[in-house]
Amino acid sequence: MTDNYIYVITALLPLSACMLVFQVNPYNALVIRGILGAVAALVYAMFGAADVALTEALVGTMLAITLYAVAVRSSLTMRLGVIQDWEVEADGESLPDSKTKPDFGELMDDLRTILSKHYMRLELVTYTDRQSLHRALLAKEVHGTCTEDERWLFEQDQRGLAPGSTQKASPQDDQDQVAQEYETLPYHTQTRVQRLYEIMQSELSLSATSLTYVNIPEAGKDH
Incomplete structure (x- = not known):
């Protein structure tokens, strides 16, 4: 009876292993x-x-958890x-009027929310040009x-508007503009990861961006 605690503690091994799996x-x-x-x-x-317990604590647990x-x-x-x-803008700061990107901050917020559901985070990496x-x-x-999207920029230039600006129009013009905006979205998002493409395609509201999967072959199968 005095050794019952040993059985209880030992039984925690398969239980915690199943929880981990x-x-x-x-x-x-x-x-x-x-x-x-x-x-x-x-x-x-x-x-x-x-000695085995010490090795398990230092190497099997502490080192493994750090690497994981x-x-x-x-x-x-x-x-x-x-x-x-x-x-x-994505960080919530204001930009000059000439550099305002329509709905970009909202698009990044939506993307962060979707990625958080899959325990992921979004990191923006900036570059100077396309x-x-x-x-x-x-x-x-x-x-x-x-x-x-270059087509969206072209349409804005055809209307004589700077990106992010607005123009008063008649109700008929508003209807035509809305119909045209459904055809051409302001942004174009590309990803080379199939799983990310599937997540964004199924969960991201594609009201501001089009989505494309880019299949980049391995260079000589070195990577």
Whole structure:
């Protein structure tokens, strides 16, 4: 009867292991992994293997959790390439009228909300021009890019409007403009990751951006 506590503590090993296997939140999984390592070290110590318990605590638990935490933080980040001035608006600061990007801040907020549902975070990486953005996407420096749609810019120029400005019009003109805006969206988002494309296609409100998947082949299968 006096050894019942040993059976209870030992039973925590498969229980915590099952919790770890079926945990979908990677951050909660790190906590459960720490609990599993602590229980394992305690079991080893109870059965007289103090050296094994010490090794499990220092290497099997502390070192493993540190490496897992670094891997989780780096792998669950979407790097989105944008034009340099846009990051200011996405951070909630105001831009000069000539640089205002329509709905860009709202688009980034929606994207952050969607990624957070999958335990991911959004990191904006700024570039000076479209060519730099395209090269970064091909070089796999970023997971995706977001730029103004060139057709939308052309339509704005045809109307004689600067991007982000408005113009009073008759009700009929408003209807024509709305119909045309449904055809051409202000932004074009590209991603080279199939899973990110599926997430954004199914959950992102595509009222401000078009979405394209870019299949970038491996260069000589080196990566």
